[in-house]
Amino acid sequence: MTTESVWMPPRALALLIEELAVLASRPNPDAVTAERIRELRKTLSQAEASIKPDDGLVEPGMRITAMLSGDTRATVFLLGERELVSLDPAVEVDVYSPSSPMGQAIIGSHVGDTVAYTTPSDVSIRIEILAAVPYTGGR
Template identity: 35%
Template structure:
């Protein structure tokens, strides 16, 4: 298995993924009470095995509980505010893993078209990205702050 680049996760997101992994492993060891394997059971087992491998890989490559530096540069773990150029529309979202929930923030992966375009941008930088229908969209990074500065944990 090839290793993935590090992905940023909140502590809460890590806990969610660990809980899901525990459930999947319990289901894997419990097995099916019936001995006959149907196509549906085989497919479900294959999906479960793939998800277990994905979560293990994600957790082994995760950086969690650490905020990136508060330097205004867009990178995983930062909450970004962008303006869609040519409009007054702004959006605030977390640049991080979409595999787990992060409070009430929308999450964009650094591998998504928008996330990839913004990674490395500084406040005021304009970047362009392409949406699936081929349209190119321009956005300006208005702000980039560490996730821990925007969300208080109980």
């Protein structure tokens, strides 16, 4: 069974490691704490906090600039798990989940590609990837 990695900013990874250390040091943890320890261990076993290569590939950990059909301005966002990315207060860009319909549609595409996806409300949207650069912090 292969485990899919989960990208997160390095600061988020450090905070999760710190939380696990604190919780794991408690003698006789209650059921809620024990469950949180299990969740943290699972997340950390899948964690990836590296800077992605600047190769134009759309994947978690990339800052994406895209034009959605019908928009007149480009949308800029970080592709990553919002719950994990939000642990890093330095992240000052919108975060879109790779598991969302749009995230699933754009993963694996490259700069210059146009892909289509359907929203949960059954609206078809086309999105052109204008830029995909490694996220290194901030905006």
